[in-house]
Amino acid sequence: MTDADLSPADGLAQLVFRVHGMLEHRANEHGISIVQLRMLGLLRDRIPLMSELGARLGLDKSSISGLVQRAETRGLVERFPSPDDGRAVLVRLTDAGRELAARGEAEFGDDVRNLLAHLPPAERHVLARLVSKLLVSDAAASGVELFPRE
Secondary structure: OOOOOOOOHHHHHHHHHHHHHHHHHHHOOOOOHHHHHHHHHHOOOOOOEHHHHHHOOOOOHHHHHHHHHHHHHHHEEEEEEEOOOOOOOOOOOOOOHHHHHHHHHHHHHHHHHHHHHOHHHHHHHHHHHHEEEEEEHHHHHOOOOOOOOO
16 A cells, blocks of 8 residues: 555545544444434533533524433433532433443544554654644634633
8 A cells, every 4th residue: 555645625524524434333332423422422421401412513592402402311320410500401411321332432432543553653653643743733723612621
């Protein structure tokens, strides 16, 4: 196999399509949408307000309400009033949601490891370091918080 000379835009776009396809495949295996999978991933280590969850997922109020309602119906999440503001609603994973999120994380981790297995270990390390550096720098420059883990 020869090295392809893709432009940064082409390379990143094709990588995004590949990763999105892996996520979509995993979501389909579990009978959920890719946005539901993303939501479960975000809820693994935090209990956000509905509005915060919607902002993280790029969804408006009615879309996040529908998304959470569908996940709640499946027993994956639950809503409850904020102890700080009775008008605000928090969202957290149920045990079933936590189990599905953990399974999805492990399966997607396997997919990424399989993809990265095409690179020598030293290059995998460099790629991980560069991606982290790029994302942290971009978040800082744009004033956007980079998906903090609690």
